[in-house]
Amino acid sequence: MLIGHTGRQPEVRYTQSGAPVANFSLATSERYTSKTGERVDQTEWHKIVAWGKLAEICQEYVQKGTYLYVEGKLQTRSYDDRDGVKRYVTEIRAMEIGLLERKPGLESAGGEPPIDSLPPETGGGGDDEVPF
Secondary structure, three states, X not given: OEEEEEOOOOEEEEOOOOOEEEEEEEEEEEEEEOOOOOEEEEEEEEEEEEEHHHHHHHHHHOXXXXXXXXXXXXXXXXXXXXXXXXXXXXXXXXXXXXXOOEOOOOXXXXXXXXXXXXXXXXXXXXXXXXXX
């Protein structure tokens, strides 16, 4: 489970069979005080991949800077680069994504504003319902 901001607009492509796949980055931040009393902000970037209907939802509702809840699993895959060298990449395959809102002026002990509400399940529901 990750909570953070998107680094760019999701890029949606389609497989040869027509299945949509969305790729985007997500930044998660941690704020703490070091042993010397210095305030430290640390940001990690994650590659997110969403498939099927979830990819289409990302394309419609997610943009650069969107505050998101992402639940998924780690997935490592390999590919050959232009020079024929085998490369590996680890991504998070999103199983659930929810839009979150920040409450201005409120911060938790970790430095992040509290979550307004956790998202409902993205699966199920009718086609006319927004899944998050």
